[in-house]
Each structure stands twice: as C-alpha cells, then as structure tokens.
Amino acid sequence: MKSTNQLLLANKAWAKEKVETSPNFFTNLAKGQNPRFLWIGCSDSRVPADQITNTEPGEIFVHRNVANMVVHTDLNLLSVLQYAVEVLKVEHVMVVGHYGCGGVLASMQSQHLGLINKWLRNIKEVYRLNREELDGISDEVARGNRLVELNIVEQVFNLAKTSIIQKSWNTTHKPTIHGWVYGMEDGILKELVQMDNTSELDPVFKFDF
Numbered sequence: 001m002k003s004t005n006q007l008l009l010a011n012k013a014w015a016k017e018k019v020e021t022s023p024n025f026f027t028n029l030a031k032g033q034n035p036r037f038l039w040i041g042c043s044d045s046r047v048p049a050d051q052i053t054n055t056e057p058g059e060i061f062v063h064r065n066v067a068n069m070v071v072h073t074d075l076n077l078l079s080v081l082q083y084a085v086e087v088l089k090v091e092h093v094m095v096v097g098h099y100g101c102g103g104v105l106a107s108m109q110s111q112h113l114g115l116i117n118k119w120l121r122n123i124k125e126v127y128r129l130n131r132e133e134l135d136g137i138s139d140e141v142a143r144g145n146r147l148v149e150l151n152i153v154e155q156v157f158n159l160a161k162t163s164i165i166q167k168s169w170n171t172t173h174k175p176t177i178h179g180w181v182y183g184m185e186d187g188i189l190k191e192l193v194q195m196d197n198t199s200e201l202d203p204v205f206k207f208d209f
C-alpha cells in the first residue's frame with residue numbers, strides 16, 4: 001500500500017516528466033480550460049476518466065458519484081452540468097457506468113445500509129421500471145450487469161429531462177449526450193445510447209423555451 005508521501009513524490013516526478021516533454025505544459029494549462037467533454041462517472045477507483053480514454057489534463061470536465069447517477073435534486077451534479085454546458089460549452093456529455101458496479105449491486109439487496117439507502121433508492125426505481133426483464137434473468141451476475149446498463153440509459157434520459165440540456169438544445173449549442181459502459185475485465189468502453197436535440201422526449205418532461 002502506498003503512503004501519501006509516496007503519492008506526493010510520484011506527483012513531483014510526473015510534473016518533472018511533463019515539463020521535460022513539453023516545457024509549456026503547465027503554463028498553457030494555467031491560462032484556462034476548454035474541455036470538449038463532460039464525464040459523469042462512478043466514483044469507483046478502477047474507472048478513472050482520463051486514464052481509460054488516454055486523455056490529458058484539460059480535455060475532460062469530470063463529475064463522479066456512486067453509480068454515475070443524474071439525480072434532479074443533486075445541486076452538485078446540476079452545478080457541474082450547468083457550468084459545463086452553458087459556460088464551457090462542452091460538445092458531449094457522457095454518463096459512464098461499469099459492469100460489477102458496487103452501488104448498483106447494493107441496490108439489488110434488501111440490506112439497510114444507512115444514509116446511502118437514499119441514494120441507492122434511485123437505482124431501485126430503475127429496477128422497478130424494468131422488473132419484468134430483470135426478474136427474467138436467473139444468473140445474478142448477468143442480472144446485475146443488465147441493471148448497470150439500464151441504469152446508465154435511465155441516467156441519460158434524466159439528463160435529457162433537465163432544463164439545462166433542453167435549453168442548450170434550443171440554442172445554437174447542441175451537445176450530444178451518451179451512455180457508455182466500461183468493462184472491468186477488458187478495459188473497453190461501449191456505447192449503449194445516444195441522444196441529441198432531434199431525439200424524442202416524453203412531452204410530460206418537455207419545457208418551453
């Protein structure tokens with residue numbers, strides 16, 4: 001197990017290497033950011049946005065929470081989304097989940113887990129919406145992985161329901177929103193769903209702009 005001192009030492013070595021390769025690396029980054037992507041991912045330590053997409057600092061604006069949720073009362077997520085869409089004008093927003101997600105698996109159990117019950121309840125609603133399909137999968141791992149996928153798709157719909165995304169779709173800036181799933185066992189990202197300003201949205205969720 002690494003100590004925090006080792007992390008600080010590794011950071012110094014990393015910064016030195018960056019400057020050796022590109023002398024203006026940090027001075028250019030310090031001038032500001034212009035990322036094209038917003039990543040809404042799971043907090044799981046095995047799914048780091050920049051490493052698995054081989055991107056550099058400055059390329060992806062990131063928000064992570066347990067099980068990559070888009071919850072309409074989450075001021076943290078909504079603030080990140082508004083800033084990314086309206087100020088940074090990102091071109092793509094990705095909801096990125098992963099197979100074997102501990103948050104999703106916990107939502108399938110009845111165990112009382114304390115405060116996180118309230119967060120996991122949002123995933124339980126996704127189970128309820130898809131009960132027939134999920135109950136038909138006898139293998140527990142396969143059922144969990146299918147719920148991972150369905151949860152990602154539902155969070156993309158939740159993004160489309162926000163006034164932030166709908167407003168942006170009514171201006172010249174029209175970001176595309178994506179649902180991606182990451183395979184822990186092969187390191188591969190796969191697209192499950194994509195929505196843009198031409199996508200159908202249930203009228204009950206539509207705002208007038």
Ligand SMILES: [Zn+2]
Pocket residue numbers: 042043044066067068098100101102103104
């Ligand atoms: Zn997870």
